[in-house]
Amino acid sequence: xxxxxxxxxxxxxxxxxxxxxxxxxxxxxxxxxxxxxxxxxxxxxxxxxxxxxxxxxxxxxxxxxxxxxxxxxxxxxxxxxxxxxxxxxxxxxxxxxxxxxxxxxxxxxxxxxxxxxxxxxxxxxxxxxxxxxxxxxxxxxxxxxxxxxxxxxxxxxxxxxxxxxxxxxxxxxxxxxxxxxxxxxxxxxxxxxxxxxxxxxxxxxxxxxxxxxxxxxxxxxxxxxxxxxxxxxxxxxxxxxxxxxxxxxxxxxxxxxxxxxxxxxxxxxxxxxxxxxxxxxxxxxxxxxxxxxxxxxxxxxxxxxxxxxxxxxxxxxxxxxxxxxxxxxxxxxxxxxxxxxxxxxxxxxxx
Numbered sequence: 001x002x003x004x005x006x007x008x009x010x011x012x013x014x015x016x017x018x019x020x021x022x023x024x025x026x027x028x029x030x031x032x033x034x035x036x037x038x039x040x041x042x043x044x045x046x047x048x049x050x051x052x053x054x055x056x057x058x059x060x061x062x063x064x065x066x067x068x069x070x071x072x073x074x075x076x077x078x079x080x081x082x083x084x085x086x087x088x089x090x091x092x093x094x095x096x097x098x099x100x101x102x103x104x105x106x107x108x109x110x111x112x113x114x115x116x117x118x119x120x121x122x123x124x125x126x127x128x129x130x131x132x133x134x135x136x137x138x139x140x141x142x143x144x145x146x147x148x149x150x151x152x153x154x155x156x157x158x159x160x161x162x163x164x165x166x167x168x169x170x171x172x173x174x175x176x177x178x179x180x181x182x183x184x185x186x187x188x189x190x191x192x193x194x195x196x197x198x199x200x201x202x203x204x205x206x207x208x209x210x211x212x213x214x215x216x217x218x219x220x221x222x223x224x225x226x227x228x229x230x231x232x233x234x235x236x237x238x239x240x241x242x243x244x245x246x247x248x249x250x251x252x253x254x255x256x257x258x259x260x261x262x263x264x265x266x267x268x269x270x271x272x273x274x275x276x277x278x279x280x281x282x283x284x285x286x287x288x289x290x291x292x293x294x295x296x297x298x299x300x301x302x303x304x305x306x307x308x309x310x311x312x313x314x315x316x317x318x319x320x321x322x323x324x325x326x327x328x329x330x331x332x333x334x335x336x337x338x339x340x341x342x343x344x345x346x347x348x349x350x351x
Contacts, residue, residue, distance in 0.1 A: 031112070033073045038109050042070065043079070043089060043097040050086040096169065103169045107161030114158075118310050126310050156216040164193035164224065167256060171199035173340025174256070174287055179347060180204055183283060185250045187212050189241050189270070190258040194221040194234060196287070197254075201234050212239035212247065241270060246277035253278060256287035260304070261312040264325060271329035278350055284331055286346040287339070291318045300342045322346045 037043065045051065045059050053068035060067065071087050074080045079097065080087045089097075096105050174196060180186075184207060188197045191211035201209045211221045211234070218236035225234045237247055246253060253274035259267045274284045291301045295318060305316035317325075323334045323346070331348030339345045 028117070029073065030077060031117075033070060034077070034079070035109055035112055037070060037074055037079075038097065038106075039113075040070075042074070043093050044099065046080065046087055046089055047094070047098055050083075050088045052086050056087075103165075105165045107158075107163070107165035109165075111158060111162040118306075122310065123306070153216045156214075157220060160193050160217055160220045164195050167192065168195040168199065170287070170340045170343045171196045171256075173343060174285075174345055175199040175203035177337055177339045178285065178345045179335075179337065180207065180252075182281075183207060183251045185209070186252040186254055186285075187237070187247060187250045187277075188254040188256060189239070189246065189274070191221070191254070191256065192217060193224045194236065195224070196256045197234050198224060198228050198230060201230050202228065205233075207233075209234045210247070210250065211236045212241065214238070214240060241273075242266075246273045248277050250282075251278060252283040252285060254285040254287065256285075257289075259286060259322075259325075260288055260308055260314045260316055262314045264321075266313070268325050268328050271325055271331070275330045275350055280350055282350045284326065284329075284348045284350075286322050286326070286348075287343060288317060288322070288346070289342045290322070290336075290344050290346075291316050293318055293320060298342065319344070319346065323348075 040060050040062070042056070042060065045056065049055075049059075051059065053064050053071055056062075056071065057064040057067040071080060075082055075087060078090055079093045081090050082088075095101060096103050098104060099106060178200075180200070183204075186197070186200060186207060187210040188194070189212045191197055191213060194211040197209035197211050201207060211218070213221060213236060215238050218238050221236040222231075225231060225236065239247070241258075255270065255274075259270065262270070271284060278284070289301045289304055291305065292298065296302075301316045308315045319336050322336075326334050326346070326348040329348075330350065332351050333349045334346060336344050336346045
């Protein structure tokens with residue numbers, strides 16, 4: 001800042017207001033408020049009986065002032081709506097914030113409570129290649145040149161619950177809006193809980209699906225498959241995708257939020273394995289949150305890309321990035337379809 005001893009110093013008006021800075025600064029309160037509300041049981045309480053701050057404070061044994069503050073920030077985010085002095089759940093809260101819902105984000109909340117947001121120092125260190133902020137939590141982390149960590153039987157359940165909460169809602173969009181015409185069998189590589197395969201099998205009853213995963217994850221995926229009554233149509237196949245060829249006998253291979261964990265050369269290797277596994281006319285699908293062509297948004301994709309830098313070896317892609325990798329692997333006729341929220345499905349064909 002330049003100072004002047006001149007009495008008649010002229011201060012120029014700012015070029016614009018500082019709302020963006022305020023939004024960035026105050027955004028750090030949004031996620032902790034949602035986590036607190038989940039832990040307190042706010043959404044279940046309001047589901048049973050819409051309430052005002054005084055009523056909620058009695059139900060949850062918190063101060064009325066605290067209840068009022070939390071209700072306001074939850075409503076401002078769109079999880080609650082105020083009608084005639086009481087707060088009600090919105091469709092988003094009913095769908096994703098009630099433990100009894102198939103789409104409850106509980107696995108994400110559980111994982112979030114075990115960690116902490118990245119610090120400026122951790123971001124700078126990751127940018128300089130000195131460390132990964134997620135080194136202790138991610139099975140894919142480690143310094144460049146080090147082998148990736150494997151999921152342990154102890155950490156697998158928590159990781160799978162996290163992945164299922166994140167992916168099962170979006171899986172509905174893939175199943176309903178993806179182009180699966182002519183596909184009779186599909187394997188989801190690194191498919192976690194099997195959420196994508198389950199959703200596709202439920203939407204397309206004639207299709208046989210599988211999940212290719214590490215052994216401890218396969219055991220957990222089979223539990224989800226049984227829960228949805230799909231034992232005869234969805235299977236879990238033990239697979240180390242980095243070390244083994246992909247199983248044959250499937251028309252299509254799906255990668256859902258799997259490629260963004262890895263460097264481009266590794267992604268191309270995985271796509272070539274898919275190319276080798278499917279027959280002529282077979283397909284590959286890549287399900288991701290895509291960056292805009294200019295790599296300048298949207299915010300969700302840019303934020304995910306920062307997270308990938310901190311905890312994995314990869315980043316988010318543009319559609320052009322995915323198309324180029326598919327082309328390098330041998331796939332043609334590449335198309336993209338928006339399927340759900342921030343998610344898109346890219347498809348390539350083996351000619």
